[in-house]
Amino acid sequence: MKNKALNPLRLATYATLVLGAFVSLLPLVTVLLASFKDVKEFGISGALDLPKSWLYLQNYATAWTKAKMPLAFWNTALILFFTLIGSVITGTMVAYIINRFSFKGRDLVKGAFLVANLIPGVTMQVSTYQIMTTLGLVNSIPGIVILYTGTDIIAIYIFLQFFDSIPRSLDEAAYIDGASYFTIFFRILFPLVKPATVTVLILKGVSVYKEYYLANLYLQSKTRYVTISTSLYTFTGEYGNQYNYICAGVMITIIPILIAFLFLQRYIYNGIARGAVKE
């Protein structure tokens, strides 16, 4: 490409990009600034002023213990691990059956899954809450994992599309060679849908990491079942206006996802581009 001189139109384009990035990052950067100021400094300095020292980490230490971050990280890791496994397994299995077999009731099963996608999960909690209570799934890590896995329709969509692109002659050849349907699924097809699996892992991973409402509603014991997304809840009470601690807490929840983002940028963009249409 030729390097064109900066004409006014190009300049204006860059100006909008810079403005966009500024608006996008300002709320985050100002939180970062506040996280390095002690109570006194926070009180007298402006919100846009740089901190006296970038090495003042006391807020982080306080937020780390007050918000029970070690436990929160552990719980979130557990929930992520099992939800992701559950979503990939159920997603691929259902998609395989719907895509590869014709049987009585197939359209009903497919329709049942696809229609469920229209319903915003948040609205269902009025009555799901009662079901979760009855099943003894409130205040339990397995409980929230089951709920996250059981309401994950997007994975099925993504796997369905992907199975469509794998030729059926492959299954047929393996079947003639004596492979069972289980072998065909686990040994042949499952490895082939890897790109779709990555997409599902990314989409589901991001959404579970961020998810606040269900975690807050069903993991009520904030001493035992705190997750990264609910850890900051503790600051709503006694620390209500102590923004230096709160901002450090906010940064602690942002850092892991920022690191993941820097390493997995391309995969995250691809995942969003493929999956978000159906959200």
Next chain:
Amino acid sequence: MERQQKPALQSFFEQREVQKWLVIITFTLVPIALLVTFTYLPFVKMVEFSFFKMKYLGPRTFIGLKNYQDVFSRTDTKAALVNSFYYMGAGVIQLTLALYFATILSFKVRMGNFFKAALFFPYLVCGIAMGFIFRYFYTRGLVLDSVLSLIGFDKAELPYWLKERAINNYSIAATSIWRYMGQSMVLFIGAIQSISPEFYEAAEIDGATKIQQFRYIIFPMLKPIVTLNIMLMVKGSFSAFEGPYVITNGMNGTATFVVLMHQLAHEAGKVGLASAMAIVLLFIILVGTILQKVLYNLLFGEKAGERA
């Protein structure tokens, strides 16, 4: 199992039809059980609840359609429904900006990756962190006020962004642009990149400007996905939730329909009324979806509609 039966049993399991049903049942049993338990059963229960005056525990009274009448006559529910329009407005801005930035960033731009990342990253911030970020951002005298006073506004004349009823819904709806614009943008970039580069090359040779390329190549190609996103956005604005929930908890007239529903069910103990609200919302979404299909097919023909 007895020994001499084994060959018969084995050949039974080797039949293709049997194998087929075996795999169908083992693979779908659990997912269907989960789907029924956490999607369809709650739905049926919610329809049932909506005819009762009830709490989660304790006795309940059948009151017919009273809850539905209340949904359309209570001032708080009506106000919450009206609040959806702030989010619809925000959604229009969000999609317009997303389309604009997606177009720019699809071409070679200096530091393009940085801008893309900066615009997208807010999407990854978790719910309650966003709540605190914007409570801090909008607090009197802090971030927004400082920036505005830098560019010449009088600090004393600035409003309380989250308290004053004339402005607080705009403040919160704006945060949804901040959070979701990047997601739409990445989506549109994906769509633009799937357009074959030959189109641009041909246009370039014919001397078309970038603006003409957008007008005659990109925009027509993106129409289906943009339309789809407008529909999703309309649905999304009726079910707007996390912003007002984590930033103001619906105080000072910022409750959206779903925030109010949550409060009625889990805080005020009006489970029947909340259920009726949920059913009304689902009805709105259902009608919206049907309208979307019809409109989509009218605009882009049957074939394109299949993907929607």
